[in-house]
Amino acid sequence: MKVVVQRAKEAKVIVDGETVGSLDQGLMLLVGITHDDTVEDLINVADKIANLRIFEDEDGKMNLSLLDVNGGVLSVSQFTLYADTRKGRRPNFMAAAKPDFANEMYEQFNHQLREKGIRVETGRFGAMMDVSFTNDGPVTIIIESENGKII
Numbered sequence: 001m002k003v004v005v006q007r008a009k010e011a012k013v014i015v016d017g018e019t020v021g022s023l024d025q026g027l028m029l030l031v032g033i034t035h036d037d038t039v040e041d042l043i044n045v046a047d048k049i050a051n052l053r054i055f056e057d058e059d060g061k062m063n064l065s066l067l068d069v070n071g072g073v074l075s076v077s078q079f080t081l082y083a084d085t086r087k088g089r090r091p092n093f094m095a096a097a098k099p100d101f102a103n104e105m106y107e108q109f110n111h112q113l114r115e116k117g118i119r120v121e122t123g124r125f126g127a128m129m130d131v132s133f134t135n136d137g138p139v140t141i142i143i144e145s146e147n148g149k150i151i
Contacts, residue, residue, distance in 0.1 A: 001041045001109075001145045002081045004030040007054055011074040011133030013123040020129075021121035026071030028133045031109060032081030033102040034095050040148035042105060046112035048150055049073075054139055062139075072119040076131055077106045099126060 005027055012022035027049065055064040055071070066073070079102065083091035097105065103125045110120045123129045144151050 001034065001037045001045055001105075002032040003045055003049065003143045004078070004081065005049060005052070005054075005141045005143060006030075006133065007136040007139035008074070009134040009136045011131070013074065013076060013121075014130040014132075015124045015127045020124050021074050021076075023072040023074045023119075023121055025069065025136075026119075027066055027073050028131075028135075029073055029075045030078040030081060031075055031106055032078050033097040033105045033109075034082055035097050035101070036147075037097065037105055037145070038148055039108065041145040042109040042112050044148060044150055045143055045145045046109060046116065048143055050113065050116045050118060052141070052143075054141065066118060067116065072121065073113055074121045074123075074133070075106075075110050075113070076123040076129065077102065077125050 008028040010024055011028045013020050050067050051065045053065050054062050055069045057063040079093060079096040082096040083093055085091050110122060113120050
């Protein structure tokens with residue numbers, strides 16, 4: 001599992017002219033699922049994201065978590081995070097999970113975040129989406145999990 005975590009002042013996803021997900025303050029997540037991801041991966045990554053201290057405290061230090069600031073999440077499925085560009089000029093996406101499995105795992109991941117009390121907005125799985133956001137900082141972090149462990 002790979003998740004690009006971006007601290008955002010605002011974010012939204014539009015599909016066919018309709019806003020399907022948005023947030024004011026929180027985290028923009030681009031979520032990639034691979035074939036051998038497990039529920040343990042989802043749980044560990046959701047816990048890491050909820051508790052990652054990347055929001056500024058009153059002294060301007062990154063010392064507060066998403067839970068501390070009562071921020072939301074805009075979660076967007078992103079199979080292209082598993083692009084292999086080592087050969088040729090066309091990316092290979094063989095490491096990305098098949099759509100049925102990826103969608104199930106993506107939904108479970110979002111559920112894990114909601115279980116922690118986080119408001120989760122989403123894009124639309126498999127759709128062409130227009131994603132826009134204002135990166136706050138900018139702060140961008142990549143979290144990966146393999147075999148149930150953060151790597």
